[in-house]
Amino acid sequence: MGKADADGPGLPDLPPEWGRVVVPDDLAALADEAEQVRRELRRAAADRRRWRPPTGPVLVLIVAVLTTIAGLAAVTWPRAGRTGPAAGTPDPAPAQLTGRQLPALDLVDGGQSPVPLRGLLPVVVLLVDGCACPEQVTEAATAVPPGVNVVTVAGTRPRAAPPGTSVRALADPAGGLRAFLHLPAGQLGVTAVLADRSGRITLVVPEVTSVADHHAELSRLAA
Template sequence: MGKADADGPGLPDLPPEWGRVVVPNDASALADEAEQVRRELRRRVAAHPRRWRPPAVPVLVLLVAVVATIAGLITVTWPRPGRYPGPAASTPDPAPGQLTGRGLPALDLVDAGQSPVPLRGLLPALVLLVDGCACPDRVAEAAAAAPAGVTVVAVSGGSPRAAPAGTDVRALADPAGGLRAFVHLPARSDAVTAVLADRDGRIVLVVPEVATIADYHTELVRLAG
């Protein structure tokens, strides 16, 4: 039985007694067989010019093989619109401002003992991504400015960084990098990224590179409301 193309009709069924019929990709590959059949026909006609009649089966086999070859070549080479779609258009990453109003992802961070800590269980929260820069001064001033009821979380990469002395900052780690991937911002060696989320888990502000507490102080105070 002929082998079907991925998108088109298969080749015609052949009697099983003919054995395996190989259809070459190039029709010229049948030239030798065709010439051999023609020579045999000429020889028989010359030997018995009046009573010989060409046998039906060899001619039929040759005809089917030629038709199958042509059909296979047409099926393989015929252009088909839409068979090879172009590359899918990539979706641009959202800008930090476009994250405002979206929900904070339900990620599990880990503490110093590698115990899971649900991020959304710390709301409302000021999350400082310190995976690129420990920046203890930025973390300490955030802890000092945070109103009661707002959790300040310092999130590092592989393991939690020590919180500045005298603060109640939650030092956690995000080994999988899920939060950094969510904000679509690379880690910086000289700055931290701040993400503020209210008690409902809604993001109210993202600051890609914190310079001073003034970058988010107003929104931080509102988190306690």
């Protein structure tokens, strides 16, 4: 038996929304309710432990992984505003070489003997590692004034000079001349470099269409 003590003497006032509170004579009657309350408290504690924020080494590892992913995304994400020269477009730097001295490089002939480049002045150098282009080489040999040397420079081995010309065929295995001119390796076409008797570069044409188009510069080489 229990008795209603919500309104009885000796108890504090209870909220009216609780209704009528009955206190049983035997507290064992509240065992089921007490066990239910304990289960709810344990469940709530377990939930808090389950969602506890990571700390220590786990947190450091998560931050490192997120930082790595962010860095990769920044590098690989396409940038619409980023532009550059198209493949095969010559570097604009050769035009700025006019007036500079031809480098003191040693090229090699067919027997792999060294040939000083500055020992061939005045000279028209034709880089032909990307194209033999015999027609253009022959045209250059015909267009230069007397006393001006025409030299073809290939990559690892000299290319054969067109028959009937005095063109000297050399090679630049180290790629020093192309590096000096800021030209990409394997570029197609013929590049022309004109240097006068003092070794001063008077003209650089990254892609020659016709050497005869530069008649004035060729004539000044013999002066």
